Amino acid sequence: MCFSAAANFVGSTALGAVGVVTLSKVKHRRELMFASLPILFAVHQFIEGFVWLGLDGILSKQVAHDMGAAFMLYAQGLLPFLLPLSVMVFEPTRKARRTMMPFVILGGATALYILWALTAFPTQVYVEKNSIVYINQATNNTLVAVLYVIVTCGPLFLSKIRMMVWFGAANLAILLIVMLFKRYAFTSLWCAYAAIASVIILAYFWKSAAIRPFRYVEAL
Numbered sequence: 001m002c003f004s005a006a007a008n009f010v011g012s013t014a015l016g017a018v019g020v021v022t023l024s025k026v027k028h029r030r031e032l033m034f035a036s037l038p039i040l041f042a043v044h045q046f047i048e049g050f051v052w053l054g055l056d057g058i059l060s061k062q063v064a065h066d067m068g069a070a071f072m073l074y075a076q077g078l079l080p081f082l083l084p085l086s087v088m089v090f091e092p093t094r095k096a097r098r099t100m101m102p103f104v105i106l107g108g109a110t111a112l113y114i115l116w117a118l119t120a121f122p123t124q125v126y127v128e129k130n131s132i133v134y135i136n137q138a139t140n141n142t143l144v145a146v147l148y149v150i151v152t153c154g155p156l157f158l159s160k161i162r163m164m165v166w167f168g169a170a171n172l173a174i175l176l177i178v179m180l181f182k183r184y185a186f187t188s189l190w191c192a193y194a195a196i197a198s199v200i201i202l203a204y205f206w207k208s209a210a211i212r213p214f215r216y217v218e219a220l
Contacts, residue, residue: 005049006049018199022201022202022205023036027213028216030089030214030216031212033085034201038198041194042195044071044075047074048071048132050067051063055126065125071134071187072136080147080151084103084106084155087155087156088101088103088155099158100155100158106147132188133185133188134187153168153171163200163203166200167201170200
């Protein structure tokens with residue numbers, strides 16, 4: 001996130017509260033993975049707070065390196081698979097879930113490549129213009145960026161659940177804005193603002209209590 005460790009820790013606390021309330025609204029196990037996203041984002045922002053502390057010299061540079069690796073593990077190595085999978089299992093009909101399957105497969109392949117890249121090549125973590133920059137030479141290219149956008153935004157736009165489409169639109173808008181103004185800090189900033197956008201997830205679970213859980217009687 002921009003600015004400081006304090007911003008990350010405060011943001012993490014607020015998102016943690018959002019995540020706890022969201023999870024309290026879950027009515028079926030198929031809802032659990034998607035409902036967990038806000039609290040996962042909260043943990044993610046908490047981790048980046050320690051990256052800041054390491055980069056600021058309050059903690060050791062080793063802490064910055066290790067916490068930076070953990071931040072990248074979720075942001076690039078897990079999220080491309082977890083997000084489409086969470087949307088797929090939440091969809092109310094077999095037809096809708098089958099529509100999501102290509103995104104899950106592509107997301108899994110993208111995540112595996114990125115996980116390999118993160119272990120095979122060093123990741124640079126440093127501060128530029130009040131933002132943290134994460135650079136890995138094997139993932140910092142246009143093809144990986146396009147695949148990342150497809151698997152993290154595509155399933156949301158095709159969802160039969162309207163609030164998921166709104167969540168996808170918010171994430172895509174945030175992504176384009178970050179790419180336009182602060183591309184060098186894309187990983188940190190997009191994850192921070194996507195976390196804020198996860199308030200939409202809470203709004204959905206709060207407002208949809210009367211129509212959930214869906215009738216998950218059909219197999220995948």
